[in-house]
Amino acid sequence: MNPQALIDGLIAGAMIGLGAIGVTLTYAILRFANFAHGEFITTGAYLSLAIAGALAATLGAVAPLSPFSITWVLVLAFAGAMAGTGLVAILLDLALFRPLRRRGASVIITVIASFGASLALRSLIEFVFTAKPAYFTRELQIAMPLFGGMRATPDQLLILGLTVVLVVATHLLLTRSDAGRAMRAVAEDPALAKVCGIDVERVVRLTWLLGGALAAAAGISAGLLVQVRPTMGFDLLLPLFAAAILGGIGSVPGAMLGGLVVGLCEAMAAQTVGAEWRAAVSFVVLIAVLALRPRGLFGVRA
């Protein structure tokens, strides 16, 4: 097998892992599988495009930050898009999920609602931006030789580095800060957390903000390395679920590791079975986990 599959798999896995952290956090704290999470990825990518477009219109052309293909205008747009997507997630919660929670709707009703929200958001993005693929930059990048015959572009290495920073920051936030402790307390037992004086709604907002921002980061990576399309997030949804369940619901390192495993499996399958079967890999991983170890690598027994 070509060693390049390792790099390709790691990069795809980093994107999946970033998205899967959001899935696993909302799953652990709000207790439902959010089918609209893929659309947060898409939202992040298109928000970046919109902000970068607006900035470029006022500032004019800017030279890229060598050796990367992105400009500092894009960097600003990415930061704005992460915050904006977190906000979109909170707004969706206010409009849809919070009223359902208030009414004590069953898990499955909430899941259907998220399915409906996914379709509506995706089609709205397609209406506003059309289905035509878009790109952050038209710069060409030459892949640099690494060790062992593997190659990667500077952008790819940047994305890997950024992913490490985001994952470590999220992990530290959850394990070392008061806000993170509150989140874990709500994940354990919402009623008990409430009795202990934790503002559960605040924790919920923080969860959406964090999940949305990380999803936007995944969307930005996918947009930078591949392209921006209205279905980009929805196509990632099954890998996200597979990664989150493989890692164990509620575990941030688990989601990241699960993402890397799914990404590497996809890259290996693309080389051995054929790239057209890539989308089936997550299903195989998912079924294997559900059959062999349903609580995942780092999950606790439900």
Add this chain to the structure above:
Amino acid sequence: MDASLIAYLAFFLTVALSYAVLTLGLNVQWGLTGVFNVGVAGFVLAGAYTSALLTTPPVEGAPGGLGLPIAAGWLAAAVLTGALSLGVGILTMRLRSDYLAIATFGFAVVIHLAALNLEGLTGGPFGISFIPRPFASLAGNGLAFGLANLALMAALVAALWLVLERLKRAPWGRVLRAIREDEDAARSLGKNAVRFRLQAFALGGAVMGLGGAASAHFIGFIAPQNYLPILTFQVWAMLIVGGSGSNLGAVLGAVLVWGIWAASGAAVDLAFPPGAQARAASLQIVLIGVSLCAILLARPRGLVGQRFRRKPPQG
């Protein structure tokens, strides 16, 4: 009324009733049992392709094309899709309810991929054409052909209705509702909840496969792009608007939502210039998505549905 209007109405109702078959299938799974299926499109696809491969006329060098009678195709579609549902169910039924949702979603993705990639068997993106249509001998007379097909689809819906309504009132259906309402209580009475859920899931899947076969034969050709997640979503919208748990609601919802869908499509055609119609079609989907969420918030019982009383999970 002139003949072309009647022919159009017959066509509209036949399509709506083919959706009603799918909605009845979903009602067995979700309405009666509370089992969640996000892969409806995958099961419909499996049924449609099974029947198409068995009944299309033989072609030199191509697999399938057994030229069997249409009834044999329908039967095989129901049996195979039921077996597939059983397989997916066995893997996930013991787990959390939304793991089944994720697994069925994955099933639909994979089976769609298989229909696209196994070109030798499925015709790849171009699908299968020349699927035999019922009453093909009447095809010269559009009105008679349309009415005969409407009668056949209506007979299928009526037969399914009778069987499902009977099952719902039988002890089997009462156990399902008991499990849906309070699983612990049902189990304490010695009912094996997992087994009953599996049976309902397989039965619902078989009905969906049958519906897929029926509509494939009515239209005459199939392609993977007819079985995207939007189909799953439409069927869900129909059941929820009509009212889950009720077979009447399932059929009413199918006709009503298909009517709204067709009318809003026509409105989009009128309101937007031809160049912008693809774009406007996505607006149509936004409206349907938002209305589904609004119904879930405002009237989760739908038009005629039962109140859903499943307890929220403890802890």
